Amino acid sequence: MNISWRKDTVQQTLITRSRSASALLSLVLCGLVTTNSQAEESNHMEQKDDSWQLVWEDNFDGQELDNTKWNRQTEPAGRFNDEWQRYTSDTQNAFVKDGYLTLQANHHSNEHGLNQYSSARLNTAGKGEWQYGRIVARIKLPKGEGVWPAFWTLGANIDENGGDTPWPKTGEIDILELYGSKDDAVIEGNMHYYDNGHAHMGAVAYKLKDGIFAEDFHEFELQWGPQQLIWKVDGNTFHSVRIDKPEMTEFHHKHFLLLNIAIGGKWAGRPDDTTPFPVQMVVDWVKVYQQRN
Ligand SMILES: [Ca+2]
Numbered sequence: 001m002n003i004s005w006r007k008d009t010v011q012q013t014l015i016t017r018s019r020s021a022s023a024l025l026s027l028v029l030c031g032l033v034t035t036n037s038q039a040e041e042s043n044h045m046e047q048k049d050d051s052w053q054l055v056w057e058d059n060f061d062g063q064e065l066d067n068t069k070w071n072r073q074t075e076p077a078g079r080f081n082d083e084w085q086r087y088t089s090d091t092q093n094a095f096v097k098d099g100y101l102t103l104q105a106n107h108h109s110n111e112h113g114l115n116q117y118s119s120a121r122l123n124t125a126g127k128g129e130w131q132y133g134r135i136v137a138r139i140k141l142p143k144g145e146g147v148w149p150a151f152w153t154l155g156a157n158i159d160e161n162g163g164d165t166p167w168p169k170t171g172e173i174d175i176l177e178l179y180g181s182k183d184d185a186v187i188e189g190n191m192h193y194y195d196n197g198h199a200h201m202g203a204v205a206y207k208l209k210d211g212i213f214a215e216d217f218h219e220f221e222l223q224w225g226p227q228q229l230i231w232k233v234d235g236n237t238f239h240s241v242r243i244d245k246p247e248m249t250e251f252h253h254k255h256f257l258l259l260n261i262a263i264g265g266k267w268a269g270r271p272d273d274t275t276p277f278p279v280q281m282v283v284d285w286v287k288v289y290q291q292r293n
Pocket of ligand 1: 100101283284285
């Protein structure tokens with residue numbers, strides 16, 4: 001994967017991502033790097049703005065994953081982007097305990113390559129779908145070579161989850177992606193849609209001032225309104241983009257949420273013996289707010 005990352009500059013060569021089978025991905029765009037200017041940690045999100053109303057949440061306080069809210073998507077290795085993990089419905093790959101949801105990618109052999117790992121890809125298709133809102137999650141991310149966790153959305157009409165529309169005409173919003181092969185202190189936001197072919201905004205990166213994302217929980221937020229998308233980490237806005245354009249109908253219908261850990265493949269780099277398997281993505285909560293009428 002030909003990602004080059006130049007630390008401490010605003011130049012980032014960046015590759016798009018298709019989580020779907022479509023593989024027309026060779027765009028190279030520039031992104032902006034935003035450094036967290038405030039070291040303060042925001043461990044709980046309290047909204048002073050009461051125009052937002054909580055419409056959905058999962059705090060993972062039960063004994064197991066709530067299947068009225070989440071689907072365990074099972075897919076063979078290589079299904080997306082030549083990724084090396086298989087996605088299972090096994091509780092060893094996604095489980096709820098002590099108030100947290102943990103997604104865990106396991107390495108099952110002494111080799112590295114296709115189908116040597118199991119992982120989880122959870123989604124809310126058919127169970128939690130929204131058009132516009134504030135989507136926030138508190139997550140401690142994994143780190144390491146070949147590790148690619150994400151918190152993101154897909155248009156609810158996507159064919160892989162029972163709809164009739166292929167990616168990217170569904171739209172996709174990447175609230176966070178972390179490429180462990182690039183920089184464990186950086187997450188990226190992005191969006192994908194269709195405009196005479198696959199189009200995307202170009203990933204925009206947010207870099208922690210101190211430490212890496214695997215060391216603590218952080219809040220990852222998308223504010224999605226009719227005019228624009230806004231990305232935040234720990235309450236700090238690091239990017240916004242307008243979506244009130246005729247080629248962006250993909251962002252004006254319902255989307256569902258996804259959480260996953262991809263391993264290896266076309267975009268995630270290559271796991272190796274330095275990758276600290278099993279790797280975990282620990283989620284304290286996920287909340288969705290919408291504007292009061
Ligand atoms: Ca919790």
